[in-house]
Amino acid sequence: MAIILGIESSCDETSASICIDGEIQSNIIANQTVHEKFGGVVPELASRAHQQNIIPTVSEAIRVAKIQKNDIEAIAFTRGPGLLGSLLVGTSFAKAFALARNIPLIEVNHMQGHILAHFIEDPKPKFPFLCLTVSGGHTQIVLVKDYFEMELVGQTIDDAAGEAFDKTAKILGLPYPGGPLIDKLAKDGTPRFDFPEPQIKDFDFSFSGLKTSILYFVQKNTTLNPNFLKENMNDICASVQDRIISILLKKLKLAAHQLQITDVAIAGGVSANSGLRHALTALAEKEHWKVFIPKFEYCTDNAAMIAVAGYYKFLNQEFVSQEITPLARWSVNY
Structure with missing residues (x-):
């Protein structure tokens, strides 16, 4: 034992x-x-x-x-x-x-x-599988060949997805930790504001430009209307979350296609985001993937x-x- x-x-x-x-x-x-x-x-x-x-x-x-x-x-x-x-x-x-x-x-x-949190409970992925690891400090796509044989195939070239959530929350005046609050508010909002998607080659990510665009968007609209954030908070959160998720899943889909992998997983703090979990599940149905998402804890x-x-x-x-x-x-x- x-x-x-x-x-x-x-x-x-x-x-x-x-x-x-x-x-x-x-x-x-x-x-x-x-x-x-x-x-x-x-x-x-x-x-x-x-x-x-x-x-x-x-x-x-x-x-x-x-x-x-x-x-x-x-x-x-x-x-x-x-x-x-x-x-x-x-x-x-x-x-x-x-x-x-x-x-x-x-x-x-x-x-x-x-x-390896995916091996705590059933169902467990089979090797090889792709894992999108997203947290406050890291955003990576990892090809997992065995328990400790892994290949990093894509990563952020600047900021992590979790940092983008938290910095956006700070810009919006939300208390720390802001990422879960954005997820909560987004459920009652509509992603009607368009934020740019970075054009990064291969399977890599970038979130610094997105953070800057959100800052300028807030500064411009609050100058025109001091109540802009209060009147549109849910929709802003939904729009930001929708763009971050689309960036993540677009690269994950590209990697899965090129590497011909159909077992796909997510891990890290941002994998607790309900929008990401739902979007990945929906994408998996379209792509005929087996998807693995850990329990929140x-x-x-x-x-x-x-x-x-x-x-x-x-x-x-x-x-x-x-x-x-x-x-x-x-x-x-x-």
Whole structure:
């Protein structure tokens, strides 16, 4: 029996999970509300909150899984990418726990963890499949050939889709985190405002120009009508969301056609967006794809995906030494 403790602390969620023989038994997430008044994550405050949360979060994960800490056979942790201070807390805890228990350490790349979240529950994709990973810091199309054999076939050349959502929310005066609010407001709106689509070659993305066009659009219309945002908020949110989704799915469709892949998945925080989930499902029906979308709790940052990734590495005896250090920027050689 393989009992793995997973630790995720890459940004502003402290999470711990217990995985037994590939099955998740607990997935505890401690959110941080301290960042709301600042309109974004403050790295120093995030790392301090991780220090406060990590021990009770791990203890709760062990309790819910109905095991004892002495039962744990290995500890998997997010080494990167992410905020250095936040990663340092999780890495330090993992190293100390492993040293005290004399058990192996397993490093996990955060983005690979998001992709492997698809192996937490059935139905699970078959290799090879395409995964669109979309978050606040990354937007990628990855060809997944095996659990840890992956090829990056497309990525953003500037900003991520999640950042486009959050920066748009800030422009519109919405509170942090703004991405989920745009999704909520868009449900009651009509995408009647036209925003430009970037012309980027191959399977790559760009969102910086879109953000600039949204800013100029808001500045121009609020100058003409000070009540413009209040009167049109739902439609603006629907229009922005519609354009971001169309950009994402156009490239995903292009990649699927050229690579001749019919199993398609999404992962990362933005994969929790209801508009994206519905649009991908509709596209999959037209294209005759098998589509895989994680449960909401496995879309945002969570330790279950780290524990599952750790389980597959455990089977291959892929361990690291106590000399390991976190990496704020870590591009896996897909």
